[in-house]
Amino acid sequence: MLALIDYGSGNIRSVTNALKREGADVELVSDPARLAAAEAIVLPGVGAFGDCVRGLQSRRLWEPLAEWLAADRPFLGICVGYQMLFEESEESPGVRGFGFFGGAVKRFTTPGLKVPQIGWNQLDLAAPAHSLWRGLPPHPHVYFVHSFFPDPSEGAIVTARSTYGETFAASAARGRAAGVQFHPEKSQAVGLAILRNFIASVPARALAGQG
Numbered sequence: 001m002l003a004l005i006d007y008g009s010g011n012i013r014s015v016t017n018a019l020k021r022e023g024a025d026v027e028l029v030s031d032p033a034r035l036a037a038a039e040a041i042v043l044p045g046v047g048a049f050g051d052c053v054r055g056l057q058s059r060r061l062w063e064p065l066a067e068w069l070a071a072d073r074p075f076l077g078i079c080v081g082y083q084m085l086f087e088e089s090e091e092s093p094g095v096r097g098f099g100f101f102g103g104a105v106k107r108f109t110t111p112g113l114k115v116p117q118i119g120w121n122q123l124d125l126a127a128p129a130h131s132l133w134r135g136l137p138p139h140p141h142v143y144f145v146h147s148f149f150p151d152p153s154e155g156a157i158v159t160a161r162s163t164y165g166e167t168f169a170a171s172a173a174r175g176r177a178a179g180v181q182f183h184p185e186k187s188q189a190v191g192l193a194i195l196r197n198f199i200a201s202v203p204a205r206a207l208a209g210q211g
Helices: 012-021 032-037 049-058 062-070 188-200
Strands: 002-005 024-029 040-043 076-077 101-105 117-122 141-146 148-152 158-164 167-173 177-180
Touching: 002 012, 002 032, 012 024, 012 188, 024 032, 032 062, 040 062, 040 188, 049 062, 117 158, 141 188, 148 167
Parallel strands: 002 024, 002 040, 040 076, 076 177
Antiparallel strands: 101 148, 117 141, 158 167, 167 177
């Protein structure tokens, strides 16, 4: 079972449909007890960093997710679900993220830049051999909706960059956990390929029809 975390934030329906289309046995999970049955986790996120953190905490999901990350189990964070892997965000001062990656989430500050960024933009694959990018061209286009972006303190975790006024870490990974700032569920064939690659990294029994 692939657990799609349902905590009152995120484009749940479109993410669910995209994952199912690529063969995952998806269950919406808002009860931490259900994580025991999961083989992989997808954490979406739309809205303010602080609201997303509090949404997870109020449902008693925060600590189980932190333990999951520490155990190096398959995990994909999307948009704010990616940002929460870092230590903090300028959007919500005083609110702590998971701290799985070092660094903070920052706001676009380029003068005259239209924020939020909404639309298609190119990825530059910093780690083209990473499993998420299997079968993709070197500069795929994906769909973004964001006003903030992570600024990792360690360049080695960055797996893709994009440029919108300034160059930022569009994806980062360590071990079996990864996060993407863009929305794969809205990124058509490229996004579906990325989700398919994530699913392929999960034990077979998490796939539909495998038990």
